[in-house]
Amino acid sequence: MSGMNSPGKSVLDRLRLNGPLAEKVLTSFIRDAVENSGTEGVVVGLSGGVDSSLSAALAVRALGPEKVHGYLLPYRTSSPESEADARLVAEHLGMPHRVIDISPMIDAYFQTAIADEKDVDSGRRGNKMARERMTILFDQAKRLNALVLGTSNKTEILLGYSTVFGDNASSLNPLGDLYKHQVWQLSRHLELPEQVVGKAPSADLWPGQTDEGELGFSYVLADEILSLLFDQGLSPEEVVERGYDERVVKRIVRLEQQFRFKRRLMLIARLSGSAINLDQEIPRD
Amino acid sequence: MAEPRSTFTLGLAQIDSRLGDPEANLEKHLAWIERAREQGVDLLVFPELSLTGYRLLHLTARVAMKADAPALRRLAEAAGPMRVIAGFVEASERGVLHNSCVLVGGESSGAPFFLHRKLYLPTYGLFQEERFFRPGKRLDFAPLPWCRAGLLICEDLWHPELARRLAAAGAKLLLVTSAAPGRIGASDAPANHENWEILTRATSLLDTCWVVYCNRVGWEEGSFYAGGSHIVSPGGDVLDRAPFLDEHLLVAEIDLREADRVRWRLPLLEDERDDIEGPA
Numbered sequence: 001m002s003g004m005n006s007p008g009k010s011v012l013d014r015l016r017l018n019g020p021l022a023e024k025v026l027t028s029f030i031r032d033a034v035e036n037s038g039t040e041g042v043v044v045g046l047s048g049g050v051d052s053s054l055s056a057a058l059a060v061r062a063l064g065p066e067k068v069h070g071y072l073l074p075y076r077t078s079s080p081e082s083e084a085d086a087r088l089v090a091e092h093l094g095m096p097h098r099v100i101d102i103s104p105m106i107d108a109y110f111q112t113a114i115a116d117e118k119d120v121d122s123g124r125r126g127n128k129m130a131r132e133r134m135t136i137l138f139d140q141a142k143r144l145n146a147l148v149l150g151t152s153n154k155t156e157i158l159l160g161y162s163t164v165f166g167d168n169a170s171s172l173n174p175l176g177d178l179y180k181h182q183v184w185q186l187s188r189h190l191e192l193p194e195q196v197v198g199k200a201p202s203a204d205l206w207p208g209q210t211d212e213g214e215l216g217f218s219y220v221l222a223d224e225i226l227s228l229l230f231d232q233g234l235s236p237e238e239v240v241e242r243g244y245d246e247r248v249v250k251r252i253v254r255l256e257q258q259f260r261f262k263r264r265l266m267l268i269a270r271l272s273g274s275a276i277n278l279d280q281e282i283p284r285d
Numbered sequence: 286m287a288e289p290r291s292t293f294t295l296g297l298a299q300i301d302s303r304l305g306d307p308e309a310n311l312e313k314h315l316a317w318i319e320r321a322r323e324q325g326v327d328l329l330v331f332p333e334l335s336l337t338g339y340r341l342l343h344l345t346a347r348v349a350m351k352a353d354a355p356a357l358r359r360l361a362e363a364a365g366p367m368r369v370i371a372g373f374v375e376a377s378e379r380g381v382l383h384n385s386c387v388l389v390g391g392e393s394s395g396a397p398f399f400l401h402r403k404l405y406l407p408t409y410g411l412f413q414e415e416r417f418f419r420p421g422k423r424l425d426f427a428p429l430p431w432c433r434a435g436l437l438i439c440e441d442l443w444h445p446e447l448a449r450r451l452a453a454a455g456a457k458l459l460l461v462t463s464a465a466p467g468r469i470g471a472s473d474a475p476a477n478h479e480n481w482e483i484l485t486r487a488t489s490l491l492d493t494c495w496v497v498y499c500n501r502v503g504w505e506e507g508s509f510y511a512g513g514s515h516i517v518s519p520g521g522d523v524l525d526r527a528p529f530l531d532e533h534l535l536v537a538e539i540d541l542r543e544a545d546r547v548r549w550r551l552p553l554l555e556d557e558r559d560d561i562e563g564p565a
Contacts, residue, residue, distance in 0.1 A: 016471040021529075025469055025509060028530055032504040281342040283506050285304045 011224040014231070017182050019189030026174045026186075027062035033172045034063060034147060036285065041067030042149040042172075043141045045133050046097065047204065048085030051175060052151040053196050054187045058174050059149055060093045061190075069144055070097035073133040075106055082204050085196050092193055102132045126205035130166025138169075147171040155180040155219055158226050159252065160259020161203075161211065168262060179227065180219040217248045225252050291542050293431050296326035297514045297535040299527045301503025304338030307348050307373075311336060311356050314371060315363045317534065324536050328368045328429065332462050332501035332510075333403075333439050334384060336373040339464035340505040345417040349376040352400055357387055364390030368429060370436065372462055374418075375402065381419040386436055386462055388427050399427050403438040404447065411466060411508065414440075424450060427460065432541045434458040439465060442484055445491070452492035453554050457519070457544035459488065463500040467511030467530075475511035475529055482515065482523065490521035493547045493554060495539060502530055519547040 034041065041063055044056050059068040070090045074083050083099075090097035106129055110120055137148045150170025152162050154177055162168040175183060180201070187197045201211040201219065212218050225244055228234045229252075236253050240246045261267075266277075274280050298317045303309045314331060321329045333339065336356065337348040350356060352375055360371060368390045375385035384406065388399040402421025406414035424447060427436040435451030435458070442448060442461050451459060463481070470476040481498060489496040495518065502512040515526040516537050527533040548554065 014470075018469060018471055018473055021469050021473060021475065024530060025467070025475075029504060029507075029509065279343070282344060283304055283340055283342055285340075285505050 011227050012181060012220070015179055015181055015223065015227060017178075017185055019186060022182075022186055023058070023061065023189065026058050029174055030059050030062035030149070030172065034067075037147060037171075039141075039145050039147050041069065041144065041146045043069045043071060043137050043144060043146050044149040044151065045137055046070045046072050046086035046090060047151075048082035048087075048089065048196065049201060049204075050183055050187050050192070050197050050199075051153055051201075052086075053089040053192050054183055054190065055149050055151045055173075055175055056089065056095065057093055057187070057190045057192055060095055065094040066096065067146075068093070068095045068149075069140065069146060070095050071133075071137060071140060072097060072099040073102050073136060074099070075129055076101070076103040077207065078204050079202075079207060082202070085193075085199075088193055089196055100136055102129060102136070105132050122206050126203065127163045127166060129205075130163035134166050134169050141171075149174070150176065152176060153178050153180050153183050155222055155226060156211075157263060158230065159215065159222065159255045160262050161215065161255075162262060164262050164265070179223040181223040216251065217245075221245075221248060222252060225249055226256075229253070229256075289430050289432070291431070292538055292540045293327040294325050295497065295516065295537050295539050296321040296324065296329040297497065297499040297516070297527060297533075298329055298331045298335075299499065299502055299512050299514045299531075299533045299535065300331065300335065301510075301532055302332070302335050302338045302501060304505050305341060305344040305348055306338070307336050307350070307356060310338070311359065314360060314369075318360075318363045318367065318369060320534055321536070322365075322367060324534070326367060326536060327431075329364075329370070330460055330462060330497065330499040331369070331371040332499050332514075333386070333464040334372040334374065335462075335501065336371055338505060339501070339510075340508070341374070341417070342413065343417075345374055345382060349374040349382050351376050351378075352385075352387065357389060360387075361389035366390070366392050370427075370460060370462065372438070372464075375400065382417060383421055384414060384418045384438060385421075386438055388429075388436070391430070399425070399436075401425070401427070401436040401438065403441060405440040405444050407440045426451070426454075426456060429458070432457045432544075434460060437461045439463040442488065445488065448488050448492050448494075448496075452494045453557060456494060457541050458495045458539070459492070459497065461485070461496065461498045463498060464510055465500050467509045475513065478511050478513040478529065481513070485515065485517045486521045486523065489517040489519055491553065493519050493551055494544050495519055495541070502532055519544040 042059050046052050072086045141148045148171045150173030153175045228239045236249050239249050370388050372386050375383040384403040386401045404421045406420050408415035427434045433455040435456040468476045485496045485498050497516050499514045501510045513529050516524045518524050525537050527535040
């Protein structure tokens, strides 16, 4: 289906990356950010999934394994396979890693602090866990004088498939301009364990959950549609004309619009003529 | 009076600049001038906005300087007999800001003796130059002792009539400074670099002159500059190229007679007509 009517290259062809060049660019990004911030390395949460594994692998190549601190942050219902995969990746990369069980903190909130609320859904629980993990990573980063390395890819950022101030709250993110398809490509270039690269992506919010099951479409399909919309500037109607399922295209367009706020955090009410980020767009570098 | 030399040693200083830190960048310029001197460089070219960094946004006004600012005088003193081209935010007498390149050195009194103000300010995609700069209004020869030369900044080369006007008026050398944000794709070379090399090579072929491209490296605000500075001979061949992404001093001998030799074979500039009518 992909690119049947497109001139020349198929959509996935256009997303092909040169592995060595991508590696060189992204490792220099991490090195530059660490050197310019005066920090001594990065901390990264390892979920056992491909995104965090790729971020960690890039950081290890950029900084050396001793400067990349992995954290496995399971909740008691998290899948043991995820934790085993995270360990496998940390050992494969030769980086220091540590397990911190977030169950006491999560349970203290849901089972004690707000025990009177009977209708807490899995979305709220998942968000709370994502934020708990980020607070731990930032605290450990402070201890180690390190930056928090992000692991969100372009596909999930555009779809809003992330938790505000949770997984999207990193200090630097080498994957944020890579579609999931490109994350897989680059992970294979870096020879990450196939057990991790090849498995179905999951936020592990509840047993058996998969991202693609929850989203209702595959990442490859989402990548093609997002790339046609955002990289190539096609209208949703033109994407459908190319043979893509109209319901999926509409859903992707809706998700992208609905969750734009997640991409521009800290909305400040402008009162003066020198409001931060509007009148005073000062680079952070 | 001695004949001007027909060859000179060119250096391209493919550096990373610190965003919004002219003092640190000036020190780097001075160090690279010394490095270039050791290699016998006669003309050293730094990238666009090399003294200030590129993506300044609202820092632009804070790092602006007059064309006779102490930093530029120090650059001229350090250059001595060498010619040095560097980029900076120019605060003009009229009270507006320009994305400018200065040519200093050659034992001039210390004051900059030539300025080029960027003529085309990209304001699309991630570029916001018209928010912070005003465009220049003049195209002149850069006064070098070896030949007539033109100085263009980045986007200026994407409007090919400028290079054409310079070459048609006698320039044999076009110096292009740049801070071109990098992109990558399936190829070994950064995707944006491939476009640049199409452009520099096409310019050298069509205008039968040397084209020299000095791009920067490093990261600003999550965007990288790919380097790949290069020198294209008047026949359109890439004579030498700096590596991608890393700082590098590229040094090469430029033989200006090569432009004459190509023009004798390929008189495109002489054949140019201005009497063709239409369309409509």
